[in-house]
Amino acid sequence: MPKQACIDIGNLTKSFSAGKTVAIENLSMAIEKGQIIGLIGADGAGKTTLLRLMTGLLLPDFGKLCVCGLDPTADKEALNCKIGYMPQRFGLYEDLSVIDNMKLYADLKNADRNFDSMLDFADLKRFKSRLAGKLSGGMKQKLGLICALMGNPELILLDEPSVGVDPISRRELLKMVKGVVDENRTVIWSTAYMDEAHGFDTVIVIDKGRSIYRGNPYDLASNAAELEGKIIELMGGYVQISSPVAENFRAKRTNVTYAVEALGLAKRYGDFHAVRDNTFRIKKGEIFGLLGPNGAGKSTSFRMMCGLIKPSGGTAKIMGIDVVEKPSLARSNLGYMAQKFSLYPNLSVRQNLEFFAGAYGLIGKDFADAIGRMTRVFALEKYLNSNSEELPLGYRQRLSFACALIHNPSVLFLDEPTSGVDVIARREFWNHITSLAKKDVTVLITTHFMDEAEFCDRISLFSKGQTIATGTPAELKKKAGAKTMENAFINLISKGEEETP
Numbered sequence: 001m002p003k004q005a006c007i008d009i010g011n012l013t014k015s016f017s018a019g020k021t022v023a024i025e026n027l028s029m030a031i032e033k034g035q036i037i038g039l040i041g042a043d044g045a046g047k048t049t050l051l052r053l054m055t056g057l058l059l060p061d062f063g064k065l066c067v068c069g070l071d072p073t074a075d076k077e078a079l080n081c082k083i084g085y086m087p088q089r090f091g092l093y094e095d096l097s098v099i100d101n102m103k104l105y106a107d108l109k110n111a112d113r114n115f116d117s118m119l120d121f122a123d124l125k126r127f128k129s130r131l132a133g134k135l136s137g138g139m140k141q142k143l144g145l146i147c148a149l150m151g152n153p154e155l156i157l158l159d160e161p162s163v164g165v166d167p168i169s170r171r172e173l174l175k176m177v178k179g180v181v182d183e184n185r186t187v188i189w190s191t192a193y194m195d196e197a198h199g200f201d202t203v204i205v206i207d208k209g210r211s212i213y214r215g216n217p218y219d220l221a222s223n224a225a226e227l228e229g230k231i232i233e234l235m236g237g238y239v240q241i242s243s244p245v246a247e248n249f250r251a252k253r254t255n256v257t258y259a260v261e262a263l264g265l266a267k268r269y270g271d272f273h274a275v276r277d278n279t280f281r282i283k284k285g286e287i288f289g290l291l292g293p294n295g296a297g298k299s300t301s302f303r304m305m306c307g308l309i310k311p312s313g314g315t316a317k318i319m320g321i322d323v324v325e326k327p328s329l330a331r332s333n334l335g336y337m338a339q340k341f342s343l344y345p346n347l348s349v350r351q352n353l354e355f356f357a358g359a360y361g362l363i364g365k366d367f368a369d370a371i372g373r374m375t376r377v378f379a380l381e382k383y384l385n386s387n388s389e390e391l392p393l394g395y396r397q398r399l400s401f402a403c404a405l406i407h408n409p410s411v412l413f414l415d416e417p418t419s420g421v422d423v424i425a426r427r428e429f430w431n432h433i434t435s436l437a438k439k440d441v442t443v444l445i446t447t448h449f450m451d452e453a454e455f456c457d458r459i460s461l462f463s464k465g466q467t468i469a470t471g472t473p474a475e476l477k478k479k480a481g482a483k484t485m486e487n488a489f490i491n492l493i494s495k496g497e498e499e500t501p
């Protein structure tokens, strides 16, 4: 007997800006119940629009759309009881605790309040009274997922659930989601990463609002040629090309050996140790990766080193300057890109650049030169007057990077700069980073992409607030007896967690 369709789409079209941007174009497909579907596409391919159409949050221009036997526009309330949706941006209340967020979702979905197994899965039991806003990025993502599963929905729509999730949890997340799929329950999981394809029952690749592949993930690679190169770019690959960002960077001359030094850096919140001990020395021009599971204390370490929060113990020096003793001077030597989009959403691109140039003390000709240079090297001209919130993701990330670089800092702190952006933007970004390092800029970076970890000169593996191994990517793989960085990460972190209390 053929399986029943859970979603039926016919000639669906959705455009924005009075028809100028077509996000979904004449899309037709039927999705059968009881499987996990990977919706794969680059930034701007139409993934979020399609998921939002399925939830009834957006109205189609025209075409047929039937979800769980209902019309999402006409039967929105009935549909709401049948679907669980995890939006791309954090859909939780930051000023409510973990448990209160869960209670709220349970009430909305008429679900029972038996949260134990969910909290266990997400490893959030210890943190259930913590405000959601104080969770690490990846912990928020896991909380978002368990809230979407509340009330056993028939259809679970997950918009890029693996963004910002560490490699161990990413596997667990997929395992958990697979565990909830049964003959009547369907999951749609969107992603920009082709390497997630093998975990799905069926893969749908979308490009410019059209479906260009649908089938078994294992046949995807062999069909790549037939797709006329359209998906090739999602597959990754890295070639060093010239970087206008690095070419126009004005490096300051200094004679310090160590650009960054952290000695016993620690941070406590009440009796919780977010960072126990972070100690390292980083040479000028080095690319240093701080890797570790969600909640390990990476962002907290960065914030202390940038003088944004006060350490509970230890010291940090940037270009030889103590960040606690001389915060302004230390900060003038560093650029910081926060994990979460930290620009002013209601200011235009130009106003954001001006704000940061002013904040770093640039005046007169230097101020005007810096704005002009950043606009040029990041190709931001056409967006100068747009609100930064409305920018396409790749441009938002460019603007954040531009704001961190505007004063030609000697040290860059980049906290998951590539989370959520597609392979093309990631490649462009790494091209700038490696080129800047050649100009003696020191880069500290966090990432959950193990292919990116390979571009670091040295890596510190960080877990539960302390370092468990440091070395070059090759040294760490050797130490772990692993061929890939992903396996080295999993082996060393799992072993480290057994040893640390």
Ligand SMILES: Nc1ncnc2c1ncn2[C@@H]1O[C@H](COP(=O)(O)OP(=O)(O)OP(=O)(O)O)[C@@H](O)[C@H]1O
Pocket (backbone or CB within 6 Å): 130, 134, 135, 136, 137, 138, 139, 164, 166, 269, 272, 274, 292, 293, 294, 295, 296, 297, 298, 299, 300, 301, 339
């Ligand atoms: N203001 C705060 N109050 C209480 N706990 C906090 C606060 N800020 C951070 N924490 C906790 O400190 C721990 C480390 O968080 P941090 O954001 O540094 O992790 P991370 O390594 O960056 O994780 P991710 O990979 O998910 O971004 C987490 O348990 C987090 O909830």
Ligand SMILES: [Mg+2]
Pocket (backbone or CB within 6 Å): 136, 137, 298, 299, 300, 339, 415
């Ligand atoms: Mg973080």
